[in-house]
Amino acid sequence: MLVGNQVLMMWNPVPGATGYIVYRNGKAVARVTTNQHLEPVPKRSGEYRYQIAAVGPEGVEGERSEPGLVKVRHLEAPKRVVVRPDPATGTLGLLWDQVEGAVIYNVYRSAAGEPFELLASVQDVTYVDGEVRPGTRYRYRVTARDATGTESDPSPVAEAEARRPPKRGKKPKVFRALPTRELYRLDRVGDDPLTEVSFLGLDPEGGVWVVTPRTGRIHRLDPAGNEERVFGPFTSDRTGFILRPHKLAFAPGGGLYVTDAWNGVLARLTPEGEMTWARGLITPPPQDEEVWEDFPDRVKSLPPTPSSVAVVGDEIWVTDQRFQLLYRFAPNGDLLGYLAHAKRGKETFRLPAVGEVAALGGGNVVLTFPLSHYAAVLDPEGNVVAEFGTGVKGYIGGFVGIHGVQPFGDHRILFTDPAVGTLQVFDVSTGNYLYHVSGEEPRPDPQYRERADLPIRKPNMAVTNGRGRFWVYDAATRTLVCLEQAGPVTPALGSE
Structure with missing residues (x-):
């Protein structure tokens, strides 16, 4: 063995x-x-x-x-890495082939001929580098890492030069910030260091849930950061089944829906962490032209990679960034169908690579499109009813590497953008920008005057209880940070 x-x-x-x-x-x-x-x-x-x-x-x-x-089975190196400059934002976007058996990818960067250094560790096959200087040439290579921590050889090198974003008008944009102070910071939950976190969420009772994919465990913390419950690791000798948790959704009446990106599985767990059912995701049949339109033939042979999951009315929706679609399941795990297109007015368009999905009231959902730098609200018929970040070139109401999303309170939504280190709040019904989350003394970031000076370098995901508390996973320090509102939004909402 x-x-x-x-x-x-x-x-x-x-x-x-x-x-x-x-x-x-x-x-x-x-x-x-x-x-x-x-x-x-x-x-x-x-x-x-x-x-x-x-x-x-x-x-x-x-x-x-x-x-x-x-x-x-030894990990292979990613065979292909593509890097493209985004002239609108001045960032560099990376995309690489998935490696069978990989749970984490390490992105290494060399700037202006300097030695390669570890830039980031991510679960996805995409990354947006927002910390680049215009006119500088950057080289990248990616390695895969499995659940034991074994790292593959590096991929071929891909390189590109960062471009200067277009000049913006002289009229300054309205900058608003919600001041916060740090309450506590954790570098581990229970026995697990927070080296990697794939999910951060709040259940209806206010419990904080954290998934540590490297150890295969699911943790529930109380609002003060104390571990109350832990599930996993889900191995055949301990639990009778194998499951590698990635993302969670909270089932009505208790329990969890869990995605396993490694094995291509959606599972239902009881409140005690016992498995009720597990379903292997099946890619759409090749003859389904609506789903496979404009797809290269070679993609059809690859396995699905379920990621974000949400309970939408009486259905469970699961994103698959590789195939640019969503899977729809019944509560018993039966596959109901796929969603690959949406409508904007009279136009029907193919969904870009979907990152996160979150449920809103009335059957509406919000989807993030990390590589396209925006998010959208869809109604039950697939119509776009609001958009966030579309056409915005700055960091007030705009995104570079949009990642986390959480609806909260009365028609508000929180977005996390680790590429430029911002937490922004928007109005769900209109798509309007409301404010940034900042440090205790709200002021613009010294490097980017259009974003708040948040004392968290790389917020990878964040949630709020809607009552002034925020929990943020900082990928730079690999810690879970709890913030508390320290004053009103400044300037006042609606001021010019």
Whole structure:
């Protein structure tokens, strides 16, 4: 069996044996005197058959045992990395091929010929680099990492030059900020360090939920940051089933819907963490032209990668950024269909790569499109009723690498943009920008005058209870930060 990066073999002792010969695929690879053997995992992926033969006092070799099969799968490096400059925002966007068995991707960057340094660790196959200087050439390479922490070789290098965004009008935009102060900061929850977090959310009772994908655990914290409950890891020996949690949604009446991007699964857990059902996601059939329109044929053979999940009325919606669509499930896990298009007025358009999905009242949903720098509200018929960030070139009401999304309170919605380090609040019904979340003394960021000076360098995801409390995962320091409102929005909402 595999134990980390080694193969462990154990067998029952043979009476009278003075030693044993270990065979791998029919070739003797070791001679041992005990009834166990440990060796490094073979360097090549494939199936390896191990057999043991006992050796008697006269050196006579007995019959070989029945073969034991060990399957070795080494992570491959991402085969293709594409980097494109965005002249509207001055950022550089990266996209790479998914690697089977990868749970995390490390993005490395070299600026102006300097050595490569780790820039970010992400679960998705996209990344937006907002910390670039116009006129500087940047080189990138990406590695894959599995659940054991093993890292692949680097991908081929991709490079591009950052461009200066177009000059904006002289009239300054209205800047509004909600001041906050830090209440506490956690670098671990329970036994798990917050090295990686794939989900941060609030349940209807105010509990804070955190998923640590590297350990495969789901944590529930009280508002003060104390761990109250933990589920997982979901391994066959502990729970009877295998599940690698990625994102969560809170089921009516208790329990969780969980996506597993590694295995392509949507699962339903009870309030006690027991599995009710699990469904493997199935990609749309190739003949479904509505879904596959304009898709390269090679994409159809790839497995789905379920990500964000939300309860929308009587359905469960799951995003799949690779295939640019949403899966719709019934509460019992039956697949109801796919959503690949939306309507803007009389125009029907293909959904861009969807990041997050969140439910609003009346069957409406909000979708984020990270690579397209905007988000939209869709009604139950798929009509766009509001948009956020469309056509905006700055950081007031605009996005660079939009990531997290959470509706809250009375028609408000919180967006997280880790690429430029902003938390912004919008009006759901109109799409209008309301304010940034800032530090205790609201002031513009020294580097970007159109965003708040938030003392969190890279807010990867954030949630709020709508009553002045915010929980933010800072990917730069790998900590969970709790903020509390420290004063009114300034300038006052509606002021010019």
